[in-house]
Amino acid sequence: MSAGALGAGVAAGLPRVAAAQASAEAAASVSKRADVALRVNGQTTQLSLDTRTTLLDALREHMLLTGSKKGCDHGQCGACTVLVDGRRVNSCLTLALSAAGSEITTVEGLAKGDDLSAVQQAFVDHDGFQCGYCTPGQICSATALIEEAKAGQLSQVSWRSGNTQQPKITGNEIRERMSGNICRCGAYPNIVAAVRTALGQGASS
Ligand code: FES
Ligand code: FES
Numbered sequence: 001m002s003a004g005a006l007g008a009g010v011a012a013g014l015p016r017v018a019a020a021q022a023s024a025e026a027a028a029s030v031s032k033r034a035d036v037a038l039r040v041n042g043q044t045t046q047l048s049l050d051t052r053t054t055l056l057d058a059l060r061e062h063m064l065l066t067g068s069k070k071g072c073d074h075g076q077c078g079a080c081t082v083l084v085d086g087r088r089v090n091s092c093l094t095l096a097l098s099a100a101g102s103e104i105t106t107v108e109g110l111a112k113g114d115d116l117s118a119v120q121q122a123f124v125d126h127d128g129f130q131c132g133y134c135t136p137g138q139i140c141s142a143t144a145l146i147e148e149a150k151a152g153q154l155s156q157v158s159w160r161s162g163n164t165q166q167p168k169i170t171g172n173e174i175r176e177r178m179s180g181n182i183c184r185c186g187a188y189p190n191i192v193a194a195v196r197t198a199l200g201q202g203a204s205s
Helices: 003-029 055-062 117-124 133-149 156-161 170-176 189-198
Strands: 033-040 043-050 082-085 089-090 103-105
Touching: 033 089, 043 055, 043 082, 055 082, 082 133, 089 133, 117 133, 117 189, 156 170, 170 189
Parallel strands: 033 103
Antiparallel strands: 033 043, 082 089, 082 103
8 A cells, every 4th residue: 555545544543533523522421420229139339320331330340249240241142140129131232320228139149158049059059150151141031031930921932932920930941031142152051951950840841
């Protein structure tokens, strides 16, 4: 590439750099902070946060609870799943301030001391992970799934299969209900076996 062409390319890129800088400055100028009390795993912590902070960043960066993982940061992988008042949410899509007043449970809050929860133990027993990056989200999701099943909540599979009266949580139900949690290692068969066991069904059928 000639020096002239290079110079033209650099010149063409300058407006974009300037626009990005202007946009970052504009964003910084509207930044607002707020005090918030977050109750996580039974303990309340006072934080002063930029109002745009996600629950995931509040947990990981401000409370140093790094069990919840940032995979996509776009609500697509489920690695950041935590429980808010018992319901599973993608913490990367949840504003920290919106979780004030709720009981938040992360993977760190599931065990009782050295005693793993039934879901955690089942993941260990069935090798429900390889690299482990998706595992905290999978475990939080499975924990909520079991409560949803007890409450008789339906899934797409329940409707499609006519399994609508206190639906039996079949393998297809588990796969559907865990479909928001992606495992790049492909540990899915063992994850399904772990969830089955945690549901008290035995690993296979
Ligand atoms: S990090 Fe939240 S869904 Fe991927
Ligand atoms: S165990 Fe590696 S991404 Fe799921």
